[in-house]
Every structure is written in C-alpha cells, then in structure tokens.
Amino acid sequence: MANPSAVCNGHLHHHHHQKQNNLLKSGIYKKNGITKGMKKNGVSNGTLYKKTFIEHFEQAPMYVAVLTFLGFGVGTIFGYLRDFMRAWGLEKRNIAAEREEQKDFVPLYQDFENFYTRNLYMRIRDNWNRPICSVPGPQFDLMERVTDDYNWTFRFTGRTIKNVINMGSYNYLGFAETDVNALKTVTIELQKYGTGVCSTRQEMGTLDKHVELEKLVAKFLGVEDAMVFGMGFATNSMNIPALVGKGCLILSDELNHTSLVLGARLSGATIRIFKHNNMQSLETLLRDAIIYGQPRSRRAWRKIIILVEGIYSMEGSIVRLPELVSLKKKYKAYLYLDEAHSIGAVGATGRGVVEYFDMSPDDVDVLMGTFTKSFGAAGGYIAGKKDLVDFLRTHSHSAVYATSMCPPVAEQIIRAMKCLMGLDGTTQGLQRVRQLAKNTRYFRRRLHEMGFIIYGNDDSPVVPLLLYMPGKIGAFARRMLEKNIGVVVVGFPATPITESRARFCVSAAHTREMLDTVLNALDELGDFLHLKYSRYSKSSHPELYEETRLELED
Amino acid sequence: MDIKSTKSYLYWLYCQFELITCSYLMEPWEKLLFYTFNITMLATALYTAYVFVSAHLCSAFQFFLHLFGNQHENTVSVVK
Numbered sequence: 001m002a003n004p005s006a007v008c009n010g011h012l013h014h015h016h017h018q019k020q021n022n023l024l025k026s027g028i029y030k031k032n033g034i035t036k037g038m039k040k041n042g043v044s045n046g047t048l049y050k051k052t053f054i055e056h057f058e059q060a061p062m063y064v065a066v067l068t069f070l071g072f073g074v075g076t077i078f079g080y081l082r083d084f085m086r087a088w089g090l091e092k093r094n095i096a097a098e099r100e101e102q103k104d105f106v107p108l109y110q111d112f113e114n115f116y117t118r119n120l121y122m123r124i125r126d127n128w129n130r131p132i133c134s135v136p137g138p139q140f141d142l143m144e145r146v147t148d149d150y151n152w153t154f155r156f157t158g159r160t161i162k163n164v165i166n167m168g169s170y171n172y173l174g175f176a177e178t179d180v181n182a183l184k185t186v187t188i189e190l191q192k193y194g195t196g197v198c199s200t201r202q203e204m205g206t207l208d209k210h211v212e213l214e215k216l217v218a219k220f221l222g223v224e225d226a227m228v229f230g231m232g233f234a235t236n237s238m239n240i241p242a243l244v245g246k247g248c249l250i251l252s253d254e255l256n257h258t259s260l261v262l263g264a265r266l267s268g269a270t271i272r273i274f275k276h277n278n279m280q281s282l283e284t285l286l287r288d289a290i291i292y293g294q295p296r297s298r299r300a301w302r303k304i305i306i307l308v309e310g311i312y313s314m315e316g317s318i319v320r321l322p323e324l325v326s327l328k329k330k331y332k333a334y335l336y337l338d339e340a341h342s343i344g345a346v347g348a349t350g351r352g353v354v355e356y357f358d359m360s361p362d363d364v365d366v367l368m369g370t371f372t373k374s375f376g377a378a379g380g381y382i383a384g385k386k387d388l389v390d391f392l393r394t395h396s397h398s399a400v401y402a403t404s405m406c407p408p409v410a411e412q413i414i415r416a417m418k419c420l421m422g423l424d425g426t427t428q429g430l431q432r433v434r435q436l437a438k439n440t441r442y443f444r445r446r447l448h449e450m451g452f453i454i455y456g457n458d459d460s461p462v463v464p465l466l467l468y469m470p471g472k473i474g475a476f477a478r479r480m481l482e483k484n485i486g487v488v489v490v491g492f493p494a495t496p497i498t499e500s501r502a503r504f505c506v507s508a509a510h511t512r513e514m515l516d517t518v519l520n521a522l523d524e525l526g527d528f529l530h531l532k533y534s535r536y537s538k539s540s541h542p543e544l545y546e547e548t549r550l551e552l553e554d
Numbered sequence: 555m556d557i558k559s560t561k562s563y564l565y566w567l568y569c570q571f572e573l574i575t576c577s578y579l580m581e582p583w584e585k586l587l588f589y590t591f592n593i594t595m596l597a598t599a600l601y602t603a604y605v606f607v608s609a610h611l612c613s614a615f616q617f618f619l620h621l622f623g624n625q626h627e628n629t630v631s632v633v634k
Contacts, residue, residue: 071576078576078584123579150581471573530570 048322050358055317055457056448060533064468068498071469072120079119083111094152116492124474125151127489133160135178136169138509142486161484165514167504168488172345172461173432174509175376175416186411193407201393205404213410216417217381221351222361225390226383228413229398230405232340232370233259235380238398240307240336241267242391243366248303249289251282251333255315260307260338269305270295276315279323282306286331304333310342310353310369314495314503316456316464318346321353325363336366344374345461350420350433356459375416377409436461436508439515443506446519451532455501463504464490465522465531472529473500479528483521 085091095118096109126147134141142161145154169176177183189209199205210228217226229235240263244250248269252260254276264271272289275281286304293300306328308319319337328335339352347355352369354361361367366388370380382392393399420429440461447454453466467473470491477489491500506515526532572578577585 067574071574074588075576075579078580078588081584120579469574469576471576471578475573475578528566528569529573 048326053318053320053457057315057317057455058453058534058536060453060466060468061535064533065498068468068470071471072497075120075470079115082119083115094149120470121491122151124477124491126154127474127477130486136166136171136176137178138166138171138174138507138511138514139163140166140169140486142481161481164481164484164486165510165518166486166507167518168486169507170341170373170505171376171507171509172341172374172436172505173350173376173416173420173429174507175374175412175419177376177509182415183412185415186408189411190408195406195408197404197406199403200401201399201404207404207407207410209407209410209414210404213405213414214381216414218383220417220421221354221367221383223367223383224386225388226381227389227392227396227399228371228379228381228405228410229396230379230403231398232372232378232380234398234402235368235370235382236260236338237263237266238402239368239382239392239396240264242395242397243267243336244269244303244305247294247301248305249301250305250307251285251289252307253277253309253312253319255312256307256309257313257338257340260309264307276312277317277320279320279327282324283327283331286327286333290331304331305336306333307336308338310337310339311346311457311460311462313341313462314464314490314501316454316460316462318342318356318457318460319353321357321359321364325359334365335363336368337364339367339369340380341373341462342460343369344420344433345436346459348433349430350374371409371413375413377412377416379405379409379413432508436506439506439508439510442512443504443515443519447522448534450519450523450526451534452522452526453534461506463506464501465504466499466501466533467531468498468500468533470500472531475529476502476525476531479525480521483525485518485521 082091086093095114098105098108102108126145131143131145132140133143140163142164144157144159144161146157147154180187193207193209197205197207201210213228214226217228218224229238236257236259240250240260244264244267246268248267250264250267250269250271252264252271252273254273272285274285289301289304292298306324308324311318321337324335327333337353342356343352344350346353349355352367354364354367361383365384367383368380369383371377372379382389415424418424419426420433422429437459440459440463444454444458444463447463447465455464455466456462467476467489473489473491477487480487487502487504489500489502495501504518569578575588577588580588
C-alpha cells in the first residue's frame with residue numbers, strides 16, 4: 001500500500017487529501033453507487049484485517065503454576081502465623097486499630113479483609129510508590145529510601161540515584177521533556193494565564209485555549225468535534241453515566257480498566273462481561289440481548305453499548321476493531337473505544353487503533369482517549385459527532401462540576417499534537433512515531449528470542465513479561481534497581497493470582513543503547529532468577545544455521 | 555575452579571529454593587522457623603525410608619521369589 005504521508009524537504013504535507021486520492025486510485029469497491037471517502041468496506045481482497053495480527057498469550061509449563069501456588073501457600077501460612085502473634089500480643093501491631101474505648105462498638109477495621117495487604121504486599125512494598133525527583137523521561141532520578149522495620153515505614157537517606165533507565169513511565173512518544181526550546185510556547189502561556197482556572201467548564205472555566213485544543217483534537221482524529229476534560233480517569237467515570245442509564249445494556253470487556261468499570265456501575269445500566277477480545281463471546285451476548293431483551297419485562301433494550309479499550313495496559317493486546325465494527329453494525333449497537341494507551345502510540349501517524357486498522361473514525365461512535373500517556377500532559381477527551389459532544393457539554397458531570405484543564409497543560413497538548421501532525425513545520429512528530437514502532441519491534445523481538453514469556457500484540461509498546469511466582473516479583477524489581485533500571489511490577493489484585501508480571505513501556509525517547517542495556521540486564525537476570533519459561537524461543541543467531549546448511553550441501 | 559562453579563551452582567539452587575517458597579521475603583526468624591521445620595520433615599522422611607523401606611523391599615522380593623519358585627517346580631513336573 002502506498003505510504004500516504006509524503007515527506008518533502010523536511011516539511012510534511014497534510015496527508016488527508018493525499019490519502020483520499022490514493023484510495024480513489026486503488027479503486028474502492030462502490031456500495032450502492034456511493035463511494036465513502038475514507039471507508040474501506042469491501043476492499044478487493046475481502047478480508048477484514050489488512051495486516052497480520054499476531055498476539056501471544058503463551059501458557060507456562062504446569063510446574064510453574066504448581067510452584068506459584070506453593071509459594072502463595074507458604075506465604076499464607078506465615079501470614080496466619082503473624083496474624084496469630086499480632087492477635088495475642090506477641091508482636092507489635094503496625095496497622096490501624098481502634099482505641100480501647102471503642103472495642104465494644106461495631107468494628108471499624110475488619111482484620112481479615114486486609115490479610116493479603118498486611119502479610120504479602122507489605123513484604124515487597126518497597127518496589128512501589130518510589131518517589132522520583134526529575135522529569136520522567138527516558139532516564140530519571142530516584143530518591144533513595146531505606147526501611148528499618150521491613151517496609152512498614154521508610155526514611156529517605158538524602159541521596160538521589162541518578163540516571164535510572166525508565167522502563168515504567170507512559171512516555172510513548174517522549175514528550176515528557178524539559179528542553180527549553182520545546183517548552184517555549186508552554187512558558188509563554190504560563191506567564192499569560194497563570195496556573196489555575198478556578199472554575200468549571202459551564203461556569204467561567206472555558207478558555208480560548210480549550211476551544212483551540214478541542215478544534216485541534218477533532219482535526220487530529222478526523223471527527224466532527226471533541227471535548228477535553230481535566231482528568232483522564234474522570235473522563236470515563238463521569239461521562240459513561242451521562243450516555244447510558246437504567247434500561248440500557250453495557251457489554252464490557254473482561255479486562256477493562258477500573259475507570260470504565262466505575263463509570264459503567266455508576267450509570268445504573270445492566271452490565272454483561274464478554275471474554276477478553278473474544279468476538280464469539282461478544283456475538284453470543286449480543287444475540288441473547290436482542291432476542292431476550294430486558295430481564296423481566298422482555299422489552300427491547302433502550303441502548304446497547306460496547307466498552308473496549310484500544311490497547312489493554314496489563315496484557316499489551318490490541319482490540320480486534322474490524323470484527324468489532326462489523327458486529328456492531330450487524331446488531332446495531334454503539335461502540336465506546338477508550339484509546340488511553342493507543343492514541344499516539346500505534347498507527348502510521350500516531351492516530352491510534354482506528355488508523356492502525358485503516359478504518360474510518362466514523363465507524364466508532366464515541367472515541368475517548370487521554371493525554372497523559374503519549375502527550376506528556378494530563379487530561380482526557382471524548383470525540384465523535386457534533387451532536388454527541390454538544391450533548392456531553394450540557395449533561396456530563398465533569399463539565400458541570402469538575403475544574404477544567406489548566407492552560408499550560410492545554411498548551412503542552414497543543415504543541416505535542418501540532419508536532420505529531422507536522423503543523424509546526426518539522427517531521428519530528430512522524431520521526432517519534434516511527435522510532436517508537438522500531439523500538440517496540442526490536443524490544444519485543446529480542447525478548448522473544450531470549451526465551452521470556454511476553455504477552456500481547458507484536459505492535460503494542462506495552463510489554464508485559466511474566467514472572468508468575470510471588471517471590472520473584474520483589475527480587476526482580478530490586479535487582480533491576482541495583483542495575484540502575486526502574487521497572488514496574490504488578491501482582492495479585494491487578495492481575496490473576498498466578499500471573500504476576502513486570503510491565504515495560506517502550507518509549508520513542510529510548511536510544512538503542514538504553515534498550516540494549518536493559519536487554520542485557522534482563523538476560524542476566526532471567527538466567528539468575530530462571531524466568532525463561534518460553535518453549536517457543538527462536539534462535540538468536542539464525543544465520544549460523546544457514547551457514548552450516550550451505551556447507552553440507554557442498 | 556571446578557569447586558567454585560559447583561559452589562556457585564549450589565548457591566543458585568539455594569536462591570531458586572528461596573524464591574519459589576517465598577522464604578526470600580521472610581524476616582530472619584521466620585526463615586529460621588521455616589528451615590527448621592523443613593529440615594526436620596526431611597530428616598524424618600529419610601530416617602523412615604532407611605528403617606522401613608529396605609525391610610519392606612526385602613519381604614516383597616521374598617514373596618515374589620516364592621511365587622515364581624513354586625511355578626517353576628510345577629512346570630518341571632508336568633514335562634517329566
């Protein structure tokens with residue numbers, strides 16, 4: 001397929017016109033005599049996916065699951081022992097407890113519920129909430145802290161650990177930077193507007209910056225209108241209740257983010273869960289919903305909305321958008337796509353999963369995303385048809401009650417988006433997107449070759465590396481920090497109990513040397529901690545095998 | 555040099571044991587308790603094996619020998 005973004009003399013032509021021309025040239029199949037500009041339904045080869053969609057979810061050998069449960073079993077036994085000692089006064093209690101006078105009242109703190117937190121999480125707590133003291137770019141500085149009583153309290157030694165390679169921050173395009181030239185416009189806006197807005201959107205908090213930003217977001221995504229909010233989590237949790245209510249049906253993916261789950265529960269609609277990225281499961285649910293209607297009255301559902309994410313941050317999997325859109329059209333449901341991790345990170349020009357699959361943004365009813373991950377700012381947006389956005393401006397809880405985005409942050413998003421679209425006259429944006437894609441492919445390929453179990457799609461910059469055993473979670477994070485690499489490890493409540501993992505976020509700002517440092521450290525640590533469980537690892541030197549074959553043929 | 559690599563291999567095995575059984579996360583007194591329990595259990599198992607298993611094996615061997623021995627005599631008498 002011809003590359004639609006032509007770069008000429010370092011200046012980027014606006015590629016919309018060119019893309020349309022290319023499509024018309026390649027001969028779009030006309031449906032009912034109407035050619036829709038960007039739509040690619042019924043393209044000549046007839047398949048839904050235009051490029052290969054490879055996802056890995058390899059299962060570890062059985063002994064790993066057995067040993068994981070063994071580890072949790074030992075931890076649980078010792079947890080009971082410690083709780084017993086705490087209850088009988090043989091050990092000091094460090095958690096919240098009621099006062100003596102309140103012992104006869106209804107208990108405030110149910111001891112058993114926090115069993116896991118008290119007995120397992122506390123032992124490895126030093127790997128989370130590490131305070132950083134620099135910009136979270138490709139390298140950052142950490143404040144060193146030590147604990148005297150096994151992680152119940154910490155104290156800072158006063159030293160900072162400098163230039164730790166950052167494999168945990170959501171800095172996909174590298175816009176978290178402190179370069180003075182890059183932040184020139186942000187500084188100007190800061191001096192012009194100050195930092196606070198001191199009002200909500202509906203009262204006196206709509207600034208010209210917000211209007212400018214919303215127009216730019218709409219242009220970037222190729223939709224009619226957009227609305228921005230100050231906080232990404234609040235965008236989901238406050239706007240879903242505005243869109244659906246009682247009598248509506250929400251079909252939500254198994255592994256959706258907490259903000260989507262919270263928004264769905266707040267709305268009061270009926271929620272049904274389908275298996276992760278499984279379109280057969282979704283189709284079954286859709287058919288049942290339409291055939292049987294609402295539970296007791298058997299009336300038709302007022303609305304059926306499907307909640308999915310672009311990239312799932314714990315799995316690294318990408319949503320199966322083409323199948324999803326064809327399903328939604330067949331059963332006449334609405335689609336809400338949360339592109340928190342995918343906007344800016346996938347797609348040929350960084351416009352998210354809609355562009356990654358070469359689809360039109362008209363196919364998705366509600367496009368939602370956040371500016372936290374790829375744009376180095378904070379906040380979220382909802383984009384779509386003008387009617388939808390106008391409705392949300394009046395009916396969203398966030399618009400009525402939440403403080404609007406502050407102007408310097410809005411300016412940071414504007415400059416990042418302009419850079420991505422090429423409107424600032426350079427090709428830096430496109431270079432960042434391509435660098436991210438290159439880094440992602442390299443990192444994932446090397447990790448597969450080394451023999452680790454990696455989940456997710458080959459093109460997703462979120463790379464979860466499976467650790468499985470609870471003892472290894474703490475060991476992995478601590479040893480990586482000793483090697484000056486900062487990683488994020490995730491354990492039980494956020495992931496299934498046997499599948500704890502380390503999650504790497506590749507960034508466009510990472511150089512090849514940084515990635516190689518990290519990969520060598522991972523290789524060493526993988527051998528020491530015995531993490532290379534994959535049974536399908538490819539050889540890292542295929543050319544050697546080629547040579548021997550040639551010799552034999554002689 | 556061989557001793558060194560054996561030592562480091564044994565240390566690596568010990569580290570694996572620590573990680574798998576979560577004793578890496580335990581405080582020193584908990585580790586002491588855990589290892590004492592494990593070593594006691596292992597010692598008891600080995601002692602039981604030493605005392606009883608060989609006696610059981612011997613008697614089982616005798617039983618099977620007796621069984622096959624009888625059969626052999628019977629076949630010899632028929633052929634005759």
